Amino acid sequence: MTTLAVIGAGPAGLTLARVLQRLDAPYDVVVLDRDHGPDDRPQGGTLDMHAGSGQTALERAGLLDAFHAVARPEGQDVRLLAHTGETLISHVAGPEEVAPEIDRGDLRALLLDALRPGTVRWGTKFDRIDGTDLVLDDGSRLAADVVVGADGAWSRVRPLLSPARPEYSGVVFVEFRLTDVDTRRPDLAALVGRGSMSAPYANRSLIAQRNARGVVRGYAALRRPADTPDLDDRDVLLGYFADYADELTDLVRAADEGFVVRPITALPVGHRWEPVPGMTLVGDAAHLMSPFSGMGANLAMLDGSDLALALAEHGPAGITAYEELMFPRSEAAARGAAAGIADAIAPDAPAHSLRHLSQMLQEA
Ligand SMILES: Cc1cc2nc3c(=O)[nH]c(=O)nc-3n(C[C@H](O)[C@H](O)[C@H](O)COP(=O)(O)OP(=O)(O)OC[C@H]3O[C@@H](n4cnc5c(N)ncnc54)[C@H](O)[C@@H]3O)c2cc1C
Structure with missing residues (x-):
């Protein structure tokens, strides 16, 4: 053996x-x-x-x-939103969805x-x-x-x-979680929908995904130096998204305690x-x-x-x-x-996401 x-x-x-x-x-x-x-x-x-x-x-x-x-x-439902909260794309997954x-x-x-x-x-x-x-x-x-x-x-x-060795990509994710979202914040549950939503804008994005058991997982993505201080502080984080609509940043306001900073690295x-x-x-x-x-x-x-x-x-x-x-x-x-x-996560975001997602959905 x-x-x-x-x-x-x-x-x-x-x-x-x-x-x-x-x-x-x-x-x-x-x-x-x-x-x-x-x-x-x-x-x-x-x-x-x-x-x-x-x-x-x-x-x-x-x-x-x-x-x-x-x-x-x-x-597999996907929603792409502008930083103003306007819906740019909303795709509802059909039975043919494969992932x-x-x-x-x-x-x-x-x-x-x-x-x-x-x-x-x-x-x-x-x-x-x-x-x-x-x-x-x-x-x-x-x-x-x-x-x-x-x-x-x-x-x-x-x-x-x-x-x-892995190298820093230039983008840091701050991960957070909302529990009991359907009962506690039905507005945010509706914002995220059954799948995921993202609102990329000017070197940042707010991303949220529906998980099982009434949980939504969120990521605030920013193109910033890896050692940017205090990103796990709710108010500091909100400061980086001050030009986003409140209905989006409410995801961060309503999140449970415990923000986790994850610099995104790659080989x-x-x-x-x-x-x-x-x-x-x-x-x-x-x-x-x-x-x-x-x-x-x-x-x-x-x-x-x-x-x-x-x-x-x-x-x-x-x-x-x-x-x-x-x-x-x-x-x-x-x-x-x-x-x-x-x-x-680019200066002209959401231009690329809009093109990419439209093309993907057309081809599907
Ligand atoms: C924010 C985020 C979102 C992602 N979303 C997706 C997605 O939607 N779809 C997708 O396909 N991928 C996604 N990924 C990538 C995915 O998470 C990883 O590629 C995947 O987990 C890799 O699996 P792995 O088994 O190689 O490593 P890991 O999942 O990292 O597991 C490694 C294991 O090794 C253990 N370990 C580490 N060091 C030691 C040690 N010295 N001794 C003993 N044990 C050790 C750890 O405890 C861990 O359990 C995402 C990643 C991130 C960061």
């Missing part, structure tokens, strides 16, 4: 583990995560699962029906529930490799034949393969590395890109499932086949994501 250590229980690592176990491949799979449990920290917003990537991975994991049972096809939404926490639960008991070791933070041993931050060791870095943006495994477009036997990366660890691709979690899961298929078919040598598949597709998506963030 080959011991496969997966560092990180995000969408990439969990999909890899699940597909390998489902194939009954001869690997003893252990997933390590620094979180102390699946609900250790808020899992963030909603993800749309695309046909051909996230949904392909879910099918390989045997979880496509379970996904559709909890997913929200109506989450239903799921809350990130629900997706994690779906994947976790499908794993053999004990596969994930919570509260174990990978620190470094010493010979064939993984060294955890409490000093304990774990011998592994194959190591997969599924440990996200600031991967500790990546430096063993590549010197690349260089086309990031790749020379093959290293018995070691590779999946998901954000391999190709962190701005969320404007809408593909990060989708690609992470496709990576996980492709690597599982390659390892099952070719043994650890299958890593090379996986990397050859993953490098070009993630390069294309990363190029799109870089253009997406440059165009959406």
Whole structure:
């Protein structure tokens, strides 16, 4: 039996583990995560699962029906608003929409529930490799034949393969949440609708997405230096949106306590590395890109499932086949994501979003 250590229980690592176990491949799979449990920290917003990537991975994991049972096809409704509150585009999703939404926490639960008991070791933070041993931050060791870095943006495994580091995109997101929105603020529930809304204007945007269980998740996006102070202060944040209509900035006023500042970073477009036997990366660890691709979690899961298929078919040598598949597709998506963030949070916003969305809806 080959011991496969997966560092990180995000969408990439969990999909890899699940597909390998489902194939009954001869690997003893252990997933390590620094979180102390699946609900250790808020899992963030909603993800749309695309046909051909996230949904392909879910099918390989045997979880496509379970996904559709909890997913929200109506989450594909899109509203584009001017900073004055005027509606520019309002698209209501039809039955042909192909990328239903799921809350990130629900997706994690779906994947976790499908794993053999004990596969994930919570509260174990990978620190470094010493010979064939993984060294955890409490000093304990774990011998592994194959190591997969599924440990996200600031991967500790990546430096063993590549010197690349994420770079700041110039855009910072401030994340917030509104709970019980339907009863507490029906006006804001109506503003966001069943899916998502955005109001890009002059190097900023207000973005809000409907999540499950009466929650709306919002992001105030600003093109500002990464170290701009006090963006997690409601009043300071509102000051940056003073020229927006109150009906939009009420999203920020009505938000729960607890604003989270997330500078948006990305790896260089086309990031790749020379093959290293018995070691590779999946998901954000391999190709962190701005969320404007809408593909990060989708690609992470496709990576996980492709690597599982390659390892099952070719043994650890299958890593090379996986990397050859993953490098070009993630390069294309990363190029799109870089253009997406440059165009959406731009001085002439919402010009590009208006053109892009109109064209997309025409083609659909
Ligand atoms: C604001 C925002 C919105 C987004 N929206 C979308 C969207 O709509 N659609 C989409 O497809 N993608 C979206 N993304 C991107 C998506 O969130 C990521 O691409 C995806 O989560 C990557 O999955 P992953 O498994 O590679 O990494 P992660 O989800 O980051 O998981 C990594 C895991 O590794 C663990 N870990 C880290 N370091 C260690 C360590 N040293 N030891 C042990 N464990 C460790 C972490 O605790 C974590 O559980 C969005 C991202 C952001 C920031």
